[in-house]
Amino acid sequence: MSDDSLLSRRNALKCMAYGGAGTLFALSGGVLAPLDLAMAAGDKQGTAKLGKPLFVQISDTHIGFNKDANPDVNGTLTQTIDIVNGMTEQPALIIHTGDITHLSKAAEFDTAQQLFSRLRTTEMHTVPGEHDTTDPTVTEYFNRFGKASDNKGYYSFDHSGVHFIALINVLQFKPGGLGTLGPDQLAWVAADLKGRSSSTPIVVFAHMPLWTIYEPWGWGTGDADQLMSQLRRFGSVTVLNGHIHQIVQKVEGNMTFHTARSTSYPQPVAGVGSGPGPLKVPSDQLASMLGITSISVVKHPSSLALKDTALA
């Protein structure tokens, strides 16, 4: 890894400690180098070194939420979109990791789509959150976003040499348990990865964490181990999710797990209070607890295979 990326990572960790408008990530030879987005926006030289951002992750927009924790979720999503539109280099893709709406209502989805239409980057990929699938027939989300997955909720695509896998873990919930991927989806992942070179950078995204962060609040996916065992052979795996409205990160071998902030309202730290509900903070602190994640490819992905060697 170059000194530049080490410096970037150090800066990022510093910024994450202080909080900020968002977090910028760079896929640097298979390792994420996070940078604070607010700092990156004011440091064009620094972001130029990171190359073209591949995608920005937006999560937990909760359109329709109107309680004290944030009475203006449309406003904070608009601010988020302004930040993305203001980036020096526009990302190729937008990824939304679920809870687009608060109550799965048609009007909420319509408002969300209207707000998203302001994004300069038009290619958006989504997965649903459990708040998007509470309508009795579970049709509002799929009527709008189901095409990519043939209404299954899981699908894959490639961009700039990176293989993206979108997964759904909010439908087959187990009473008293965590999120579930289910055998059909896991079998599909196995088929999707079969024959794929281990040097291909993989980005996996779902709504609920694909690693157990806090079981008593359901912050995890019960059968995620069966997914991880399939991903372990790859040199660069980035696992992204939303759901918990705060940044939590871990690195395990070549796999980096990262949860995104929400654009709507913060949630308590695991285990604090009666449950994972909206957290009311002083209004001048709210913006610092909301944000997005952006991921860049430092070099052309064809050179990422070389970087994989350094990680082994």
Added chain:
Amino acid sequence: MIRGRYRSGPSRRGKALLCFTAMIGLFAVCGPSAADPADATKIVVKEFMFAPTPLTIKAGSTVTWTNMDDEPHTAVSDSGLFKSGGMDTNESFSFKFDKPGTYHYTCSIHPRMVGTIIVQ
């Protein structure tokens, strides 16, 4: 004269009867919450819990869940018998249980939240 005043008021037996009637009246006021099935089939969803659970009801009763949290919740039957939509703060969902049995349900947004209804 003291004794005379007693005689002029209600007899001791009459006072006891009055007191008993008042107690009956008290029961009449407080009773329904415990005895009326309409009130005994309410489930409060608060602080990420269903209460009371388990809830025992008679066949033919209608159960109403009301969400008191700032976070939405649902009540989804494990067997697929019933499924509420997302209940926002102060919103309710009702379902009539016709057949005796034990019914487990879960909040699909927070699957750690589970409850049971026993229909007799």
